[in-house]
Amino acid sequence: MDQPESCKVLIEGHDDDDNEDDNAGADESHLIHMLNMILSGTARLNILLPTATILSFTIFTPILTNDGHCTNFNHWLMAVFITVSSISCIFLTFTDSFQTYSGKLYYGLATFTGIWTFNSRRKKPPEPSLYKLRWGDVFHALLSLVAFLTFAGSHFDVVLCYYPALPRKVTNIVPLVVGFVISVLFVVFPSRRRGIGYPFMLKRDAVYIR
Known part of the structure; x- marks a missing residue:
């Protein structure tokens, strides 16, 4: 039982x-x-963060700062380079691309009237109104600029050049915190741009749709 x-x-x-x-x-x-x-x-941070700018910055910074041992000339030279890199960072954020019915890909700069194409000014996208410059693009450009300046300011050679007495803990923690906040903002407010260097095959997915 x-x-x-x-x-x-x-x-x-x-x-x-x-x-x-x-x-x-x-x-x-x-x-x-x-x-x-x-x-x-x-995965779309490559269009919002200055990937190409960061690559060039990583290559030329040791040369321009003399591996962190800067003279007054190196200070000015590096300041100019950071300024130019920041401008390129903002510029690349405003670039976009479109594909014609024939399948050819065109790149251009987003403006308030539409997209200004680089390689063929006579070509227009199928829906020009979707490519106009919006306030959200300015927001993404600012985020991209902050991300780049954070990266540049925490670079080892830049730290040695401008503020060698800065604690190493600051240069390690600040980029992590700023990067996390910017990454969250990029996810919550995704960009509509598919600019220079962005893979066109990721045109549509479950999260991002123009």
Whole structure:
């Protein structure tokens, strides 16, 4: 008599485990979905952050700062280089691209009247109104500029050149905090631009749609 009761208890316990497994599976699926959304937005940072500018900055900074051992001439030279890099950072943020019905890709600069194409001024996108300059583009440009200045200011050679007494903990923590905040803002407020260097194959997805 005792054996059937034990079996019954075991069976009921097994049903509870199934329910818990189903709930755990649902939570895991929801978590994966949220992570995919975050990663999808983060993957677009290459158009909002100055990737090309950062690359050139990383290459030329050791040369212009003499590996951190700066003279007055190096100070001025590096200041000019940071200014030019900041301007290029903002400029690249305002670039966009479109594809014609024939499949040819054109790049241009977003303006208040539409897109000004570089390689063919006579070509227009299928829907010109979608490419007009908006206040959101200015917001993204400012975020991109802050991201670049944070990167530039925390560069090892720049720190040695301008403020060698700055604690190493500051140069390590500040870029992480600023990068995290900007990344969150980029995910929450994604850009509509597909500028120079941005892969056109990522034109549409579940999170970002023009």
